[in-house]
Amino acid sequence: MMPPLNLVTQLLHVLAAGLLMISFSMLAQRRTRRLIVLLAWQGVVLTASTLLVAVTAHLQHLYYSAALTLIEKVWLMPWILLRLMRRLGIEGDSDPLVNIPTLMLVGLGLVIFAFGLAQPISSLATTVTRQTLGIAMAVILLAFLMMIARHKAVTQVIGFLAMENGLFFAATSTTYGMPMVVELGIALDLLVGVFIFGIFFFQIREQFDSLDLHQLEALKED
Amino acid sequence: MELAWVLGTPLFGAIVLAVFGARRSAAELNVVISLATLIAAAALVLRIIGQGSMTVAHEQFFVDPFNVFLIALTALIGFTTAVFSRPYMRIEQDHGRLNAHRLRLYHSMYQLFMAAMLVALSTNNMGLLWVAMEAATLSTVLLVSLYRTRASIEAAWKYFILCGVGIALALFGTILLYFAAERLLGGEGMRALLWTHLNAVKGQLDPTVIGLAFVFLLVGYGTKVGLAPLHNWLPDAHAEGPTPVSAVLSGLLLNVAMYAVVRCKILAVGAMHSALPGRMLMAFGLFSTVLAAFLLWRQRDIKRLFGYSSIEHMGIITFAFGMGGPLANFAALLHMTVHSLTKSAIFFAAGHASQIAGTQRIDGIRGLLTVSPTVGWGLMLGSLAILGTPPFGVFTSEYMVLITAMRDHPWATPLLLVALAVAFAAIFFKVQPMVFGETDAQRLPHPPALVPVFVHLSIVLMLGLYIPPALAQWYRLAASLIG
Numbered sequence: 001m002m003p004p005l006n007l008v009t010q011l012l013h014v015l016a017a018g019l020l021m022i023s024f025s026m027l028a029q030r031r032t033r034r035l036i037v038l039l040a041w042q043g044v045v046l047t048a049s050t051l052l053v054a055v056t057a058h059l060q061h062l063y064y065s066a067a068l069t070l071i072e073k074v075w076l077m078p079w080i081l082l083r084l085m086r087r088l089g090i091e092g093d094s095d096p097l098v099n100i101p102t103l104m105l106v107g108l109g110l111v112i113f114a115f116g117l118a119q120p121i122s123s124l125a126t127t128v129t130r131q132t133l134g135i136a137m138a139v140i141l142l143a144f145l146m147m148i149a150r151h152k153a154v155t156q157v158i159g160f161l162a163m164e165n166g167l168f169f170a171a172t173s174t175t176y177g178m179p180m181v182v183e184l185g186i187a188l189d190l191l192v193g194v195f196i197f198g199i200f201f202f203q204i205r206e207q208f209d210s211l212d213l214h215q216l217e218a219l220k221e222d
Numbered sequence: 223m224e225l226a227w228v229l230g231t232p233l234f235g236a237i238v239l240a241v242f243g244a245r246r247s248a249a250e251l252n253v254v255i256s257l258a259t260l261i262a263a264a265a266l267v268l269r270i271i272g273q274g275s276m277t278v279a280h281e282q283f284f285v286d287p288f289n290v291f292l293i294a295l296t297a298l299i300g301f302t303t304a305v306f307s308r309p310y311m312r313i314e315q316d317h318g319r320l321n322a323h324r325l326r327l328y329h330s331m332y333q334l335f336m337a338a339m340l341v342a343l344s345t346n347n348m349g350l351l352w353v354a355m356e357a358a359t360l361s362t363v364l365l366v367s368l369y370r371t372r373a374s375i376e377a378a379w380k381y382f383i384l385c386g387v388g389i390a391l392a393l394f395g396t397i398l399l400y401f402a403a404e405r406l407l408g409g410e411g412m413r414a415l416l417w418t419h420l421n422a423v424k425g426q427l428d429p430t431v432i433g434l435a436f437v438f439l440l441v442g443y444g445t446k447v448g449l450a451p452l453h454n455w456l457p458d459a460h461a462e463g464p465t466p467v468s469a470v471l472s473g474l475l476l477n478v479a480m481y482a483v484v485r486c487k488i489l490a491v492g493a494m495h496s497a498l499p500g501r502m503l504m505a506f507g508l509f510s511t512v513l514a515a516f517l518l519w520r521q522r523d524i525k526r527l528f529g530y531s532s533i534e535h536m537g538i539i540t541f542a543f544g545m546g547g548p549l550a551n552f553a554a555l556l557h558m559t560v561h562s563l564t565k566s567a568i569f570f571a572a573g574h575a576s577q578i579a580g581t582q583r584i585d586g587i588r589g590l591l592t593v594s595p596t597v598g599w600g601l602m603l604g605s606l607a608i609l610g611t612p613p614f615g616v617f618t619s620e621y622m623v624l625i626t627a628m629r630d631h632p633w634a635t636p637l638l639l640v641a642l643a644v645a646f647a648a649i650f651f652k653v654q655p656m657v658f659g660e661t662d663a664q665r666l667p668h669p670p671a672l673v674p675v676f677v678h679l680s681i682v683l684m685l686g687l688y689i690p691p692a693l694a695q696w697y698r699l700a701a702s703l704i705g
Contacts, residue, residue: 117434120430120431120434121398121401121430121431121434124405124428124430124431125401140390140394144387147383147387153379156383160383160386160387160390163387163390164390167390167393167394167397170394170397171397171400174397174398174401175397175400175401175404178349178396178397178400178415179349179412179415181347181349181350181412182347182349182350182352182353182412182415185349185350185352185353186349186352186353186356186393188353189353189356189357189360192357192360193356193360193386196360196363196364196382197382199364200367200375200378200379200382203367203370203375204375204379206370207370207371207372207375208372208375213379216375216376216379216380
């Protein structure tokens, strides 16, 4: 018989579930614009859960971390992406996704796999958030699936960022986050990465007249 | 102090070149900065030989015989590549493939890349190691697409996405490592991420968590080593980027990623009390070696050919580190040295060869000896060296790997031998007509800087004939640290 969970833990579980839900909706979302909005929502949930942990565990550095998440993931990244899309004139773009039900079923399988993988680790953790590690891993794997299933440059980048969100969630749920210096370094790398992605969009467009990655298949093993 | 110079010089150089990189003299400036880094690295080596391992800056940086050897190698090849790149990039500019604006990006990013690799090698913090590895990727992505052709953009995109995903997995591995260590070392400060502290308590780390962490770290950093089946980015990036970039990617970045894998392996072996991490390295290494050797046959592009050869050699090194023990580690370290030197020399020669022929296609390059004997001989000798022909150093290290394999894991020996034979035949028969034969190609407008090629090859030759006792002692010390 499991002991009854306290309010904070229950709230955290709700937030984690929300994150997983957003991941699934991203998997099925065709419109690129909506995908960016969903990515920003992931950031909101991450900020909320980090803040909640910071308050309950009285950890100074998690407040900074939450602030950083709010600025970087909720505001800056989606803003850059939306701006880029406007500049490239592909705001209304959508990705032809074949067979969403199959994608969903594969996603379900991944979630079960993630929970299985996380089981031995969660049982060792002492944080209030430990049971959410399975969800964090599921978010990472679903983002992976999204990158594989998509063929537009922008959506692959969104998948990449969603994966980073999952990693961040994994860090807070097992260890109350990485040390601040490392977290700053990661944030910086990610930001530079998004800028380079932006440069790439223009280079790809200039050379290929489209951001569809099907065209990037000239280099083969021959 | 020396370390501050080693890391500060390229960082400062990156800023200076970001401002002045478009000038005609920027190439010389690049050489001078690389030389300064090399001198600082030499001073650091002397200090480590004199005093032994040290930690600096609140233990954030850590230098021991293992990484100081790689720091010296990185600084050396960084310098020789800068020397090579001066006339090479000028010829590219004359051919109209580059403009001053892009050369500024190139020079600045070259130094930033050097700085990122040197930080990755010298840091003691597993988190910073990750950040520096990612920074090394980011600084080279735009260099791979420097020519802005369709193929180069495709190669850069592939490089970015594959290495990005790989490095994300490594981040997850780092998180798990931190999680396992935090329970022992506490979350205060950053002790739980510092390698020296982790190494001290590795016997008590939880084996399940470390096992899982190691899988993620191996796959993550392994992507950057170019281990199959995650090697797809490597030949593309090597073939489409400018040649100096191919040379430093192959000669240096792969080594740095390998270094990260080895550091993780030391912890994993200590925590798991089993041979499993070593076996995983052996499996990945052997698979990469065999696969790359057979794929060599199908290559039609000279730089892709040697890109695949890099995968093969990184496979051999991974395999040797996987076997472990003093002899195999010695062989792996030696092989890292000779591979870096030989492969960068080959890329220098191959770069000029394709400039002479006006194409990178192997069947378009003919009769190098008649147009430019130095380029021809550089390519021929370099190829013979990388193929493990005695008396070059590659032969020595491959021989050591083979006898260790024969002693400890006899089943792997035939596979290795077949791979080496196949690679030999593939590369030899492709290089031979490029060097000999008839051609009507023209000489290059600027005399190529081929001194680096022959300097590298003579060091490799020397290491094959005679390893100075001091150097051998140093290798032995580093090999014993790896365990």
